[in-house]
Amino acid sequence: MERLENLKQQLTEAATTMVPQQEAFIGSIDQGTTSSRFLIFNKAGEPVASHQIEFKQIYPQPGWHEHDPLEIVDSVEKCIDKAVAQFEEQGHSGKSIKAVGITNQRETTVVWDHTTGEPLHNAIVWTDTRAQGLVRKLKQRLGAGDLQSICGVPLSTYPSVSKLLWLMENVPAVKECYDKGNLAFGTIDTWLVYKLNGGRKRNIFVSDPSNASRTMFMDLKTLSYSDALLDFFRLDTSKLKLPQIVQSGDPKAYGNLASTVLQGIQITGCLGDQSAALVGQKGFHPGLAKNTYGTGCFLLMNIGEKPVVSTHGLLTTVAYDFHNMKPSYALEGSIAVAGSSIKFLQNNLEFIESSAKVSQLAETVEDSAGVTFVTAFSGLFAPYWIDDARGTLFGLTAYTTKGHIARATLEATCFQTKAILDAMGKDSGYDLKELAVDGGMCNSDLTMQTQCDLIGIPVIRPSMRETTALGAAIAAGLTVGFWKSLDEFKDVNSQGTSTFKPTVSAEERNTRFARWEKAVQMCRGWAS
Ligand SMILES: Nc1ncnc2c1ncn2[C@@H]1O[C@H](COP(=O)(O)OP(=O)(O)O)[C@@H](O)[C@H]1O
Ligand SMILES: O=P(O)(O)OC[C@H](O)CO
Structure with a gap:
């Protein structure tokens, strides 16, 4: 009996040595202001394949800055396909990518009709100053001085709220959609997760706290939406659909990729790009x-x-x-x-x-x-x-x-x-x-x-400057146990x-x- 057990043990050991442990990787979508990228990182935090696409900057008037939300999604999907092709040319398999993280330009605002999944306007970019007049009026409102102590962000043209309010005041289709109770609001993380999951069909509608903290809707202490803030902006949440705030690393909330060659791979991390860079550093x-x-x-x-x-x-x-x-x-x-x-x-x-x-x-x-x-x-x-x-x-x-x-x-x-x-x-x-x-x-x-x-x-x-993408990979990789703790990154990117x-x-x-x-x-x- 003992001999049989020993033999079994020897066979198991032999099998493990004969079949090499397949190396695993983490993918990272970096959706910046001027370009989208997809990078694939190994366990040492080194990028092994990547692709980058610049997209159109739209300046309709002085001080205005827009992006086409569909072009953004398209550029991300193309980057994934191209980077994975490069990765497979090196002899790897797409299946060895265990999870994907997302990092993105923050504050940039997308609105869509939640019944159709179609955007109602170009995305208004974080740099856009068209809401300057609107912000001046808001500053006169009682309670304006208390907002930053709740959400951390000063009232200005920068956070998403000023862009959303401008759209509701100036774009009839947006106002109509709000009145009907169908207006979906999202920053780029929310929009990407929604679209990459296939849009309306699965309706994955989430944001992480590092992105949500840029809207002026979130209470920094509770990491949930603040009634005081929403009331100040006179927003009715029975009409406006806000994404659910979930952790920056979550094994389920972000769903999985519905298209591209990585179809089915789960998204498990999400960080605003500046938070991601802090993590990557x-x-x-x-x-x-x-x-x-x-x-x-x-x-x-x-x-x-x-x-x-x-x-x-x-x-x-x-x-x-x-x-x-x-x-x-x-x-x-x-x-x-x-x-x-x-x-x-x-x-x-x-x-x-x-x-x-x-x-x-x-x-x-x-x-x-x-x-x-x-x-x-x-x-x-x-x-x-x-x-x-x-x-x-x-x-x-x-x-x-x-x-x-x-x-x-x-x-x-x-x-x-x-x-x-x-x-x-x-x-x-x-x-x-x-x-x-x-x-x-x-x-x-x-x-x-x-x-x-x-x-x-x-x-x-650092010698490897894709720290933003690395940060999103870290968020995704920690969630699935690819990396076990923050201590593991001590030596990452410290040479050269x-x-x-x-x-x-x-x-x-x-x-x-x-x-x-x-x-x-x-x-x-x-x-x-
Ligand atoms: N060698 C360089 N010297 C100075 N500026 C540079 C150089 N290379 C790139 N840039 C600037 O860096 C910016 C792009 O940086 P990147 O980190 O990719 O930005 P983003 O994530 O905002 O799209 C561009 O605005 C470009 O002008
Ligand atoms: O595109 P970046 O890297 O300049 O970052 C944009 C910021 O997230 C805006 O707050």
Whole structure:
């Protein structure tokens, strides 16, 4: 009997050694402001295949910015198919992808008729300022001053609520749908999950707290919708369908992919892109921060398990709310215009052929020769919140060249980051020792050196810069046990980082910053 048991044991061991354990992977959808991507990560947190598609930016009027919601879904589906094809060419099987995570541009607002599943308007993008007048009126309403203490976000054109209210006031089809009780509202995470699950048929209608915290409808402490907020905005939830708020990691709530080559694979993680970048940069402990230089630029600092309301012009947001863990919060400094100012030099002023050429142009000069560019195309966000500012160039002389303007453009994001970092120190009580960076614009060494000189602490850039996508993969992977705990990420993406060290004196830093602050004060009131 004992011999038989031994034989059985030997056979089992032999079978395990003969059939190699198939390597598993996690997929990540990164739906940004200018492009969609799909990446496939291995257990070491390395991307092994990816595809990216840029989609149309629609600017119908000055200050307006829209996306086609169907084009967004289409671009995501194409990215999945193309990345998986690349992955399979490497000899892997699509079936080895255990789960998919989603990360997305936040605040961007989609409305659709829940009976048809059809969008009723283009998505209004987070940068859009059309609701400026509406926001001014809301600010006069009794109780306006109390909103941020509930939801963490200041009343402005930035959160989704201003976009939704504008649509309800100005687009008859949206108003009609609301009156009939059929209006569905969603940020891009909700829209994508809904469509990727096949839309109306399955009607998976959810959002995670890091996205819901950008609407102005969610109470930060309870992570559920606040009656006080909805009442303030006079929204009737018997007519307006709001997505159910579920954890950022959930094994069931996000459903599974109804189309693409990954049909049937479950979606188990979801994070707003800035929260995802904090996760991808391993910002798991209070006091850790990252700055992401994408279309806009967003500095997030982990502040732990309790939300702190800013008194210095920052936002409070949900960092992540993982499966079987307590939620973590972050203080955030949001800059509306960062990489988009480089696109402006490229597409509108035709100074450069591609974003990558901006450093070269800026390096044709030693400094900005007194030129300061307040790139307030959408007003100025944190920490200033000046909604009637517009892009303003100061200090032009007959000496000024394209190079000076390019340099001043790069500097604008760095100055605003310095202002945010100062505010962050006051609000959080943490003294940041170094700044982790990512996002498209961090590819510019000149920008990162300028940033470092202006804040006076080292700037650390990882070699793998797809940290946003990694964050969503982490949310999805933790949920299905692909990764077991946050400790597993200690060594992920820690090789080959670049460190920028300060090269200017505190005196020079302060002089340059004072000139920026003067420019900020002088650009007030232009769009009033
Ligand atoms: N080498 C570079 N130098 C400066 N800016 C760059 C560079 N490469 C990309 N960018 C800027 O980065 C932005 C895209 O970054 P990305 O992180 O992909 O943004 P998003 O997620 O918002 O779409 C673009 O606005 C582009 O102008
Ligand atoms: O597209 P990004 O990376 O600039 O991020 C957009 C933000 O989520 C807007 O709040």
